[in-house]
Amino acid sequence: MNRNRQLVVQKFGGSSLATEDLLRNVAERVCERREQGVDIVVCVSAMGDTTDELLGLANRLSGDRSPSPRETDALISTGELVSASLMGIAIRGLGHDAISLSGRQAGIRTDETFGSARIASIDPARVLRELERGRIVVVAGFQGLTLADDTTTLGRGASDLTAVAISASINADLCEIYTDVDGIFTADPRLVPNAEVISHIGYEEMLEMASLGAKMNPRSIEMAAVHKVPMLITSTFNRDAKGTKINNFQDQGTDMEIQRSITSVVTERSVARVTLHGIEDRPGIAASIMTPLADAGISVDVIVQNVSSNGLTDMSFTVGQEYLQRVAEITSVNEDVGYTELGTRDGLAKVSIVGTGMTNSPGYAARMFRALANAGVNIEMITTSEIRITCIVEQDQLAAAAKAIHSEFELETV
Amino acid sequence: MNRNRQLVVQKFGGSSLATEDLLRNVAERVCERREQGVDIVVCVSAMGDTTDELLGLANRLSGDRSPSPRETDALISTGELVSASLMGIAIRGLGHDAISLSGRQAGIRTDETFGSARIASIDPARVLRELERGRIVVVAGFQGLTLADDTTTLGRGASDLTAVAISASINADLCEIYTDVDGIFTADPRLVPNAEVISHIGYEEMLEMASLGAKMNPRSIEMAAVHKVPMLITSTFNRDAKGTKINNFQDQGTDMEIQRSITSVVTERSVARVTLHGIEDRPGIAASIMTPLADAGISVDVIVQNVSSNGLTDMSFTVGQEYLQRVAEITSVNEDVGYTELGTRDGLAKVSIVGTGMTNSPGYAARMFRALANAGVNIEMITTSEIRITCIVEQDQLAAAAKAIHSEFELETV
Numbered sequence: 001m002n003r004n005r006q007l008v009v010q011k012f013g014g015s016s017l018a019t020e021d022l023l024r025n026v027a028e029r030v031c032e033r034r035e036q037g038v039d040i041v042v043c044v045s046a047m048g049d050t051t052d053e054l055l056g057l058a059n060r061l062s063g064d065r066s067p068s069p070r071e072t073d074a075l076i077s078t079g080e081l082v083s084a085s086l087m088g089i090a091i092r093g094l095g096h097d098a099i100s101l102s103g104r105q106a107g108i109r110t111d112e113t114f115g116s117a118r119i120a121s122i123d124p125a126r127v128l129r130e131l132e133r134g135r136i137v138v139v140a141g142f143q144g145l146t147l148a149d150d151t152t153t154l155g156r157g158a159s160d161l162t163a164v165a166i167s168a169s170i171n172a173d174l175c176e177i178y179t180d181v182d183g184i185f186t187a188d189p190r191l192v193p194n195a196e197v198i199s200h201i202g203y204e205e206m207l208e209m210a211s212l213g214a215k216m217n218p219r220s221i222e223m224a225a226v227h228k229v230p231m232l233i234t235s236t237f238n239r240d241a242k243g244t245k246i247n248n249f250q251d252q253g254t255d256m257e258i259q260r261s262i263t264s265v266v267t268e269r270s271v272a273r274v275t276l277h278g279i280e281d282r283p284g285i286a287a288s289i290m291t292p293l294a295d296a297g298i299s300v301d302v303i304v305q306n307v308s309s310n311g312l313t314d315m316s317f318t319v320g321q322e323y324l325q326r327v328a329e330i331t332s333v334n335e336d337v338g339y340t341e342l343g344t345r346d347g348l349a350k351v352s353i354v355g356t357g358m359t360n361s362p363g364y365a366a367r368m369f370r371a372l373a374n375a376g377v378n379i380e381m382i383t384t385s386e387i388r389i390t391c392i393v394e395q396d397q398l399a400a401a402a403k404a405i406h407s408e409f410e411l412e413t414v
Numbered sequence: 415m416n417r418n419r420q421l422v423v424q425k426f427g428g429s430s431l432a433t434e435d436l437l438r439n440v441a442e443r444v445c446e447r448r449e450q451g452v453d454i455v456v457c458v459s460a461m462g463d464t465t466d467e468l469l470g471l472a473n474r475l476s477g478d479r480s481p482s483p484r485e486t487d488a489l490i491s492t493g494e495l496v497s498a499s500l501m502g503i504a505i506r507g508l509g510h511d512a513i514s515l516s517g518r519q520a521g522i523r524t525d526e527t528f529g530s531a532r533i534a535s536i537d538p539a540r541v542l543r544e545l546e547r548g549r550i551v552v553v554a555g556f557q558g559l560t561l562a563d564d565t566t567t568l569g570r571g572a573s574d575l576t577a578v579a580i581s582a583s584i585n586a587d588l589c590e591i592y593t594d595v596d597g598i599f600t601a602d603p604r605l606v607p608n609a610e611v612i613s614h615i616g617y618e619e620m621l622e623m624a625s626l627g628a629k630m631n632p633r634s635i636e637m638a639a640v641h642k643v644p645m646l647i648t649s650t651f652n653r654d655a656k657g658t659k660i661n662n663f664q665d666q667g668t669d670m671e672i673q674r675s676i677t678s679v680v681t682e683r684s685v686a687r688v689t690l691h692g693i694e695d696r697p698g699i700a701a702s703i704m705t706p707l708a709d710a711g712i713s714v715d716v717i718v719q720n721v722s723s724n725g726l727t728d729m730s731f732t733v734g735q736e737y738l739q740r741v742a743e744i745t746s747v748n749e750d751v752g753y754t755e756l757g758t759r760d761g762l763a764k765v766s767i768v769g770t771g772m773t774n775s776p777g778y779a780a781r782m783f784r785a786l787a788n789a790g791v792n793i794e795m796i797t798t799s800e801i802r803i804t805c806i807v808e809q810d811q812l813a814a815a816a817k818a819i820h821s822e823f824e825l826e827t828v
Contacts (some may be wrong), residue, residue, distance in 0.1 A: 024475060055497070061438060061500055073505065074514055075499035079491040082468070085489035086475055092485070093477030100488055105563060128564070149519060149540070312558030 007131075008033070009175045011043040011141065011163035016178055016236035017083050017222060018048030025235065026089035026178075030136060034096055039131050041170070042138045043163040044087055046079025054079060069114035073143075073153045077103070080140035080159070087138045098136040101126060101142035103151075106166065110144035110152045117144060117152035117222075119161070122169040131170075139166060147380045160220035168227035175229050176243075178236040179215065182246035186411035187265040191402040194412040198263060200245050207265050208354045208388045212266040221246070261357025262364065262409040267402050268350040269395060271301070272324040273380065274331065275316040278340030288336040289315065296330055299402035301350070302383045302392060312340075318392060321346050348380060349398040352390040353405060365389050367408055373405035421545075422447070423589045425457040425577035426554065430592055430650035431497050432462030440592075441504035444550060448510055453545050454570060456552045458501055458579040460493025468493060483528035487557075487567045491517070494554035494573070501552045505771040512550040515540060517557035517565075520580065524558035524566045531566035533575070533637075536583040545584075552735070553580060574634035582641035588641050590657075592650040593629065597658035600825035601679040604710055605816040608826040612658045612677060619677045620660050622768045622802045626680040635660070659776065675771025676778065681816050682764040683809060685715070686738040687794070688745065689730040692754030695722035702750040703729065712737045715764070716797045717807060726754075730795060732806060735760050762794060763812040766804040767819060779803050781822055789818035 009032060019021045036038055054076050058067040067075075081102055088100035108125035119319055130137045135233070141159025144152050154161050165174035183197035201209075203225035210216040215234070224231050224246065234243025279285055286305070293300055303317040319327050328344055333338070358364040368389055373378060377400055381392035393401050408413065424444060431437045444456055468490045472481040481489075495516055502514035544551045555573025557565050568575050574591055581589035597611035597622070615623075617639035624630040632646070638645050638660065645686055648657025693699055700719070717731040733741050736772035742758055745751070772778040782803055786793060791814055795806035807815050820826065 020471065020474060025476075057434065057500060058503050060434060061441075061504040061507055065507055067503045068506055071499045071502040071512075071514055074516075075496060075503070078495045078499075081492045081495070082489060085485045085492075086471060088485040089472050089481045089489070090475040092482055093475055098485075102488075102565075134738055150517075390818055 002186055005037055005039050005060035006174070007039045007041075007111070007170065007172045008198075009043060009055060009163050009167040009170075009172045010178065011159060011176065012099055012178045012236060013044065013159065013180075014045040014048050014050070014293050015180050017044060017046075017087075022236075023047065023083070023086060024090055024212050027087060027094055027191055029236070030087075030091060030240075031094045031096050034136060040136050040204070041127060041131070041166055041172070042087060042091075042136060043141045043159060043166060044080060044083045044138060045141050045159040046076075047083050048088075051076050051108045052081070056069040062138050073114045073117075074151050077140070077151045077153055078125045080142050084138045084140040091138070096136055097134055098138055099130050100138040100140070101130070102140050103162065104145040106139045107169070108144035108162065108165065110146060110154070112146050112148070112152070114150075114152055116158075117146070119144060120156055122165055124166070124169040127166065155219075157217040158219065160217040161223060164220045164224045164227070164229050164231070168223065172229065175224065176232045177216075178234060178363045179233070180237060182235045182238055182241035183233050184209065184216075185264065187402050187406045188267050191399040192265065192406045195406065196412060197242065198244050199242065200247070201263055202356055203246060204387060205356055206246050208352075208385065209264060209266050210353050212350070212354070212388070212390075232408060244342060254298075262353050262355035262411065263265065263357075264411065265402050265405050265409075266352045266353055266354055267398055269398060270321040271318050271348040271350050271395075272344065272346040272347055273316055273318050273322040273392065274324070274327055274330070275314060275343040275345070275364065276337070276339040277314050277343065278312045279315055280338060281313040283312055283335065289331065289334065292334055293319075293327060296326065298327060298330075299324035302381055302390060303382050304334055306381065318348065318350070318381070321348075330402060347395045348392050349395040349401075350390060350392055351398060351401045352388050353409065354388045356387050357391070361387055368405055371404040372401055372406035375400045377404065417690075418716045419451055419453050420588070421453045421455075421584065421586045422685075423455045423457060423581040423586045424457065424592065425573060425583075425590065426592045426650060427573065427594075428459040428462050428464070429594050431458060431460075431501075431615065436496070436650075437461065438504055439499060441501060441508055443650075444505060445508045445654075446512050447774050448550060454550050455541060455545070455575060455580055455586070456501060456505075457555045457580060458494060458552060459499045460490075460572040461497050461500075463495070464493040465490050474575055477789060479567055484564055487531075488565050489530045491554070491557040491567055494556050498552045498554040505550055505552070508724060510550055511548055512552055513544050514552040514554070515544070515575065516554050518555045518559040520551075521583070521804065522558035522576065524578065524669070525561060525570065526562065527561050528566055530569035531560070533558060533568065533579050536579055538580070538583040541580065541584055543559045553737065569633075571631040574631040575637060578634045578638045578641070578643050578645070579791055581643045586643065588646055589638065590646045591630075592648060594649070594651065594657035596649045597631070597647050598623065598630075599678065601820045602681050604782075605681060605813040606679065609820065610826060611656065613656065614659050614661070615677055616659060616662060616770055617766050618801060618820050619770055622799065623678060623680050626682060626764070626766050626768070626802070626804075632721070647776050675765050676769035676825065677771075678768055678825065679816050679819050680766045680768055681812055683812060684735040685732050685762040685764050685806060685809075686735040686758065686760040687730055687732050687762055687806065688738070688741055689728060689757040689759070690751070690753040690755075691728050691750045691757065693729055694720060694752060695725055695727040699751065700729070703745065703774075706744050707733075707741060710740065712741060712744075714802060716795055718795050718797065732762065732764070732795070735762075761809045762806050763809040763815075765812060765815045765819065766802050767823065768802045771799050772803075773800055782819055785818045785822035786815055789814045791815045791818065794826075
């Protein structure tokens with residue numbers, strides 16, 4: 001491998017590889033890039049809905065039990081092996097030398113948490129050796145191997161994580177994530193028609209956005225931040241897309257010195273709220289409420305607790321609307337928690353602003369709330385972090401809310 | 415593992431696993447056997463036509479080139495990984511502990527001949543460890559790993575080979591091969607309606623029959639013979655089938671002391687003959703004819719060369735009818751071979767008798783030829799081995815030929 005050449009990791013997701021023709025199209029893009037004199041590692045997900053289809057089979061065959069996580073990982077990891085070897089074959093068919101590697105062959109070692117294993121280490125020796133032989137290296141995403149020699153998977157959407165981890169291990173110049181959108185937008189273009197693709201964004205902001213539902217794997221952003229892997233989120237299908245670059249702000253050059261204070265408006269439909277009235281205001285009460293939900297695999301989002309009076313208080317929290325009924329069931333039989341009334345409310349949505357520019361700068365919350373008020377949007381709940389302000393609003397007011405905030409912070413003028 | 419218990423390897427082919435329901439049915443049979451107190455290793459092929467479908471994809475994606483054998487093996491070996499993990503899941507769903515292992519995890523190491531690799535060694539440590547833990551071990555057939563850490567496949571139909579090799583490595587008491595027929599028949603029941611399942615057969619006879627087209631992988635019989643692995647060929651679908659036991663005759667007990675001299679009639683439809691008239695009778699001429707055919711992957715079967723006159727001779731050989739045109743093309747442009755005339759003839763078939771009983775016992779050939787003559791069947795070519803006599807006959811006389819021979823040697827009275 002000639003390290004005067006650029007070294008790029010390109011990751012393609014399942015929707016970019018859903019059919020034979022799409023896979024061939026991706027192979028062509030990889031080869032075009034190669035012909036520009038770039039060394040390339042391609043990281044692939046399973047084709048289309050392969051993973052879900054295999055999971056369906058596993059569930060049907062396992063009878064009343066859940067399929068064993070170890071066996072499930074052995075099963076679903078084959079989806080990426082198929083797309084990796086087919087990609088190797090397609091690239092070779094276009095006249096370039098290529099080799100496919102399983103996660104194991106790419107040196108990815110994980111812990112034993114089948115289904116959502118964490119990467120313990122990467123030995124990049126084989127990947128580097130194949131690059132040195134002038135080959136395009138295709139790595140099966142989403143998988144690794146335990147010390148006990150069993151195949152693991154890294155969790156849904158974790159092919160991004162494989163791409164970032166490989167990038168870090170071989171010190172790649174760029175990790176490109178190809179998706180079905182042109183990049184990260186200032187707002188959901190379906191809600192805010194004049195939303196724009198953000199050209200640069202910092203890891204922290206991207207992490208907030210990923211955890212707010214932007215289609216990125218938060219663990220991969222975290223790993224990219226830790227290992228300082230520059231990323232580009234761009235489109236498989238639109239060759240004119242410039243994409244969104246994710247890196248540290250100090251790496252973003254002079255044009256970023258005047259930073260936008262707010263980077264984007266992030267929205268999430270289908271939120272529901274649960275309110276427990278008249279609960280005891282004692283240490284551990286929040287844990288008592290949340291633990292059974294966590295055990296059931298339900299993630300709770302915004303949590304708000306009021307000031308108590310007479311030793312009793314109210315607590316509200318939001319969950320994905322699809323979980324509302326189960327949350328109500330689980331909470332109503334929770335003997336560790338006494339309450340006077342359990343209220344539920346669906347048809348809500350979440351709108352947030354994200355931007356490192358708001359750190360230590362007051363006034364953003366006020367501007368956001370006023371913009372919502374002027375648009376006639378009622379705020380149901382509020383929560384904030386260092387670089388984010390989130391409001392829960394009525395679902396049917398979500399578009400109006402997003403547009404009002406987008407306009408207030410002039411995000412259409414990127 | 416309690417070695418007072420019986421240890422059995424069970425191999426199920428693709429047609430036994432073609433659908434979800436069939437796979438579940440196989441899992442049930444495995445569990446029933448387990449409940450009889452037997453330790454079990456299950457060896458599986460890919461489900462149904464998976465391998466062919468993956469090969470089709472590979473061919474279409476590789477453009478004008480052939481897909482790389484290494485990438486093809488990486489691709490098609492996933493079929494067995496899928497069926498192995500699904501079998502593990504189905505068995506666990508029925509309440510038994512099971513674990514699936516890839517060929518690599520089962521310790522199978524091969525040479526580097528992608529597409530038809532030879533097993534170099536097996537380290538049974540993991541299989542034995544899992545058996546000792548009381549688990550049913552499911553091994554993905556058809557695959558292994560090279561010393562350079564690449565996945566290989568062992569050739570079409572080679573899941574049998576995996577089963578026999580695993581049996582040898584763990585010293586199994588029996589290697590059961592489950593198929594879509596009740597066992598090995600004295601003749602093809604479609605041609606000879608009163609054909610019977612053979613209860614016992616020796617490795618040598620089975621090897622002759624396998625190379626004559628019986629649906630068994632000759633390499634697996636060879637390996638079973640070398641390592642003295644007793645085998646049972648039986649039916650997945652007919653639970654009443656007793657199957658055919660393959661082992662050494664000395665292991666077959668007193669009832670086999672009066673051995674049948676002839677074990678079976680083996681037939682093969684769709685044979686064609688090529689005759690080269692007036693070729694030079696010199697050393698190397700046969701090699702000159704056969705080498706380009708071998709290079710093209712065409713196997714030549716019966717070869718007959720006449721006594722020469724005037725330094726010229728005739729040579730005839732048979733090939734599968736589907737290869738006739740290519741053989742004629744290849745041979746006609748072969749500059750190493752001069753001939754006066756190239757004749758071809760299709761519409762032929764092959765009928766053989768096999769039996770160790772005929773070793774050193776004259777008269778079997780004469781009885782076979784007379785039976786054919788009495789049935790009005792003309793013999794086109796003859797070839798023999800120590801334990802086999804083969805005649806080439808007209809295709810439309812094949813059934814009559816098989817019936818006549820079957821009756822002559824009283825094979826219906828097993």
